[in-house]
Amino acid sequence: MIEMQDVHKAFGDNRVLQGMTLTIPKGTSLVIIGGSGTGKSVALKCILGLIQPESGRILVDGKDASKGDRDAFLARFGMLFQGGALFDSLPVWQNVAFRLLRGSLKRPQEEARQIAIEKLRRVGLKADVADRLPAELSGGMQKRVGLARAIAAEPEIIFFDEPTTGLDPIMAGVINDLIREIVTEMGATAMTITHDMTSVRAIADDVAMLHDGVIQWTGPVAQMDASGDPYLDQFIHGRAEGPIEAVR
Amino acid sequence: MSVLAIPGWIGRRTLAALAVFGRVALFALGAVSHILRPPYYPREIGLALLNIGWLSLPVVGLTAIFTGGALALQIYAGGARFNAEAVVPQIVAIGMVRELGPVLVGLMIAARVTSSIAAEIATMKVTEQIDALVTLSTHPMKYLVGPRVLAALITVPLLVGVGDVIGIAGGYAVSVQNLGFNAAAYLTNTVNFLELRDIVSSLVKGAAFGMIASVMGCYYGMNSGRGAQGVGRATKGSVEAAAVLILAANFVLTGVFFSV
Ligand SMILES: Nc1ncnc2c1ncn2[C@@H]1O[C@H](COP(=O)(O)OP(=O)(O)OP(=O)(O)O)[C@@H](O)[C@H]1O
Numbered sequence: 001m002i003e004m005q006d007v008h009k010a011f012g013d014n015r016v017l018q019g020m021t022l023t024i025p026k027g028t029s030l031v032i033i034g035g036s037g038t039g040k041s042v043a044l045k046c047i048l049g050l051i052q053p054e055s056g057r058i059l060v061d062g063k064d065a066s067k068g069d070r071d072a073f074l075a076r077f078g079m080l081f082q083g084g085a086l087f088d089s090l091p092v093w094q095n096v097a098f099r100l101l102r103g104s105l106k107r108p109q110e111e112a113r114q115i116a117i118e119k120l121r122r123v124g125l126k127a128d129v130a131d132r133l134p135a136e137l138s139g140g141m142q143k144r145v146g147l148a149r150a151i152a153a154e155p156e157i158i159f160f161d162e163p164t165t166g167l168d169p170i171m172a173g174v175i176n177d178l179i180r181e182i183v184t185e186m187g188a189t190a191m192t193i194t195h196d197m198t199s200v201r202a203i204a205d206d207v208a209m210l211h212d213g214v215i216q217w218t219g220p221v222a223q224m225d226a227s228g229d230p231y232l233d234q235f236i237h238g239r240a241e242g243p244i245e246a247v248r
Numbered sequence: 249m250s251v252l253a254i255p256g257w258i259g260r261r262t263l264a265a266l267a268v269f270g271r272v273a274l275f276a277l278g279a280v281s282h283i284l285r286p287p288y289y290p291r292e293i294g295l296a297l298l299n300i301g302w303l304s305l306p307v308v309g310l311t312a313i314f315t316g317g318a319l320a321l322q323i324y325a326g327g328a329r330f331n332a333e334a335v336v337p338q339i340v341a342i343g344m345v346r347e348l349g350p351v352l353v354g355l356m357i358a359a360r361v362t363s364s365i366a367a368e369i370a371t372m373k374v375t376e377q378i379d380a381l382v383t384l385s386t387h388p389m390k391y392l393v394g395p396r397v398l399a400a401l402i403t404v405p406l407l408v409g410v411g412d413v414i415g416i417a418g419g420y421a422v423s424v425q426n427l428g429f430n431a432a433a434y435l436t437n438t439v440n441f442l443e444l445r446d447i448v449s450s451l452v453k454g455a456a457f458g459m460i461a462s463v464m465g466c467y468y469g470m471n472s473g474r475g476a477q478g479v480g481r482a483t484k485g486s487v488e489a490a491a492v493l494i495l496a497a498n499f500v501l502t503g504v505f506f507s508v
């Protein structure tokens with residue numbers, strides 16, 4: 001279970017999170033939606049400790065995320081970064097198997113490579129990309145390599161920052177199914193950021209909408225359409241008119 | 249603006265500079281402590297040794313040979329004014345070993361290695377690769393900074409040694425070919441004149457400059473701003489800082505070794 005309690009984060013005078021409170025029960029899939037630049041990526045990075053919030057608490061299984069053994073903490077997580085964040089000096093398979101080639105989860109090289117190829121297959125990439133460098137792949141392929149890397153060590157908690165942006169609709173469907181599968185079959189806890197409402201419906205158990213630095217609405221995906229919340233309604237229907245100013 | 253604003257400005261600037269100095273010093277200490285503690289990354293260390301050491305040899309060799317040659321010509325011409333042409337081997341030897349070898353190699357390393365370390369790490373920072381490393385339970389100080397600093401500490405003194413030898417060889421070639429020196433006498437004069445202290449100071453300077461060059465590259469890279477502009481600033485800043493610090497450290501080390 002992950003809890004964010006009254007988390008605040010500003011960059012200079014740009015106040016991004018202004019008291020974000022959110023709970024994600026173990027083994028469920030939460031999707032965060034919200035306008036561009038509202039701080040969704042920042043929220044994920046706060047939980048991982050990549051960004052230090054000014055105030056508020058972040059608890060994972062009841063324990064303060066900023067205290068205790070960092071390595072053991074991070075070993076439970078997988079993260080797909082919005083920009084992929086692949087290591088451009090390493091071939092694709094070594095990116096995917098990064099964790100399996102060093103540190104506490106280290107395996108023999110050949111085994112790690114087989115796991116990497118299997119994970120690549122699950123995100124719809126053929127074995128022949130394994131030995132290419134990330135810079136030789138298309139944007140959507142890089143994204144999927146990032147996804148394969150996030151799930152390679154079968155973490156308990158997985159964060160996906162816009163997993164389907166830049167993918168064709170069929171591949172987006174494959175990825176949505178994969179994320180759903182990871183949650184239902186492996187019992188992982190997932191937090192996904194997406195702008196794609198089809199993905200929201202395919203992936204989410206719960207939905208949370210971030211607006212103006214706070215969670216504007218949260219609830220089960222089934223109640224999303226009948227929420228009566230004007231912000232959420234405007235967002236999911238993509239209307240230019242409404243309480244969220246489209247021109248800033 | 250009142251007159252008092254000026255000392256205020258100077259004071260603030262001084263404090264800011266001291267704060268940066270402190271951060272860099274802590275960064276360097278952190279790097280060293282990560283080098284000493286496991287886990288170690290042999291592949292990264294190997295690549296760093298190759299990039300910083302082996303691949304720097306051509307530029308170091310060329311710089312040294314031309315400098316040694318020019319030095320011999322100058323000393324011959326200058327010495328001729330008071331009939332002291334014969335000192336060429338001795339002055340070339342101490343000139344190269346004590347000062348020019350370490351300083352030129354240090355500056356070449358700042359140009360070649362500091363810039364590439366800073367640009368590479370800054371790009372990794374800007375594209376979230378550093379964040380990705382952290383989430384994959386790998387400490388960037390250990391994985392990126394440690395191997396580079398270690399490799400520089402090992403290879404830059406060796407490069408300085410090579411530069412010293414090649415520089416002396418450049419002076420020798422010019423002296424024997426163009427200035428009519430006797431080859432055997434030139435070598436004996438060189439060898440007899442150099443003291444152990446000269447060689448030790450040369451290598452110690454090499455280690456210090458290697459440390460400065462690699463730490464500045466890593467520090468600026470890890471603290472890069474966002475975007476392509478951030479990478480550009482980090483690279484420029486790292487080379488400027490490394491070059492100036494190398495020259496300052498050279499002055500201090502020369503004082504330490506030769507003022508008595
Ligand atoms: N490292 C940083 N330094 C300064 N400002 C930052 C930093 N990271 C994010 N921001 C700012 O925080 C705000 C939120 O950024 P964030 O990346 O979380 O947006 P987002 O909700 O993920 O948007 P998108 O949907 O476009 O990805 C933005 O205004 C951004 O400029």
Ligand SMILES: [Mg+2]
Pocket residue numbers: 040041042082161
């Ligand atoms: Mg984002």
